[in-house]
Amino acid sequence: MILDRSFFARSVHEVAPALVGCTLLVDGVGGTIVEVEAYDAADPASHGYRGQTPRNRSMFGPPGHAYVYRSYGIHWCLNLVCGEEGTAEAVLVRALEPTQGLETMATRRGLDDPRLLCSGPGRLCQALGITAAHDGLPLDAAPFELREPAGEAEIVRGTRIGLTQAADVPWRYALAGSRFLSRPVRS
DNA sequence: CACAGGATATACT
DNA sequence: GTATATCCTGTGA
Secondary structure, three states: OEOOHHHHOOOHHHHHHHHOOOEEEEOOEEEEEEEEEEEOOOOOOOOOOOOOOOOOHHHHOOOOEEEEEEEOOOEEEEEEEEOOOOOOEEEEEEEEEEEEOHHHHHHHHOOOOHHHHOEOHHHHHHHHOOOHHHOOOEOOOOOEEEEOOOOOOOEEEEOOOOOOOOOOOOOEEEEOOOOOOOOOOOO
């Protein structure tokens, strides 16, 4: 089942756990989502918290689209816009278990250890070739491909990574027991 | 484990 | 204008 806009047109706190276990591909390269974080409009750690800027414009656009931003001046990070248009809710995709296009990802990343290909938001963008060119693109059309998992995924909740604001809310969701997380889950 | 690397935004002078 | 913080990663101690 392909995830369409209606999947994302609800609270980010429903969408985030539902995304764990889904398959994410860009031009046929990618894998299973094993780690995400939720950000909503009332969240001081969210880019949308202080209103719209040129950088976070697509976070305020319609759900079911990508919001790609540059982090620490170096890395790209991929977010999936949720909620209703203008609510500025999004899921940060933090880690994948690589399953398709391993060779392409290894070339882009300059290494071939599968555990280091997509275990972190900046890493997975480099492995999938995600850049500002993907900002604002719909997730239900090429080059993106997003599919629901075959079975039920067992999910663990924890606190988010790298924050000083709202560091205590458990809005990080991960696939239980996955070896491909960016960091162990802390609750 | 420490720290450089350096875009974007905000909060000051 | 300058300073500080940030949804991070690679490298070298």
